[in-house]
Amino acid sequence: MRSLRHFDLNLLLVFEMLMRERHVTRAAEKLHLSQPALSHALKRLREALDDPLLVRSGQGLQPTPRALALLPVVQQSLAALQAGLAPPATFAAATSTRHFTLATTDYFEEVMYPAFLSQLLRSAPGLSFSIELITPDVLNEALEQRQVDMVVGLDYQDTLPTGVIQTPWMDEELVCxxxxxxxxxxxxVDLEQFVSQPHVELADISGLRPSSIDSCLVQHGLTRRVISKNLNYIAAARVVALTEAIMTLPRQMAERFVTMLPVRLVEPPKELPLLKMTLIQHGLYVNAPTSVWLYNELVAFAVKHGLKS
Known part of the structure; x- marks a missing residue:
């Protein structure tokens, strides 16, 4: 036979059906072909394989030794193709014991994750989750190697590694x-009052969360003075409570601190942008049943809480 590149793989279907039926007319009917078309296909098969394959006898078509040897190989190959091309099965979350790993922000982990996990476990009690910090390695390696299933809540990224897919997830108001x-x-406060105050903010330990606030200020020819960069929101809020500094953060997080610390909310300048959070996953697995299920659950959670972007 010549190179497989020049072989019509549809002829394998013809071969398998002829070997099953041992009759040209019946095989043609099963394949929804005319008898002349199937006879022509058999001729092409014989030429390609340099063997008669099926020979007429008093009992119909009889396979040659070459045809008998080929049959199991062709059947296995067709079965593998059929399985590979079939739509992926849905993820049976209700009975699964799958472990998911999410890389996320402290905002999602503190404010949203407990409610999200509680919602999932009511219908899928066998699942378990791990939370990891977002780092550049997560986007460059961990997603592709499936050490992390999804990056949840990261600010919109202007550039991402090849193969990594980002979709909008939630928009959240900022407040001071x-x-x-x-x-x-x-x-x-307006912009002038805003920049006149000393500021507290979170340190960007991931290198992936450039300040949208500073970008906004630059567009207006302004800068601010940051007196403290903290690793988490609660530490930053405690600094605010004991100083004359101002902090800008998602509204839901800020509202929690009002009940915990001697702090109050201040409406920010109208020019400040919304916090635009995303879902990030690797394109290799975006259509995998587990990925589709997790993505849909996160989107449903955002819709339920009125935060869908």
């Missing part, structure tokens, strides 16, 4: 936080 007794700030 100051000490309850901060006399220099009222119920809201």
């Amino acid at each position: 936080l100051v000490a309850s007794d901060h006399a220099g700030v009222g119920e809201g």
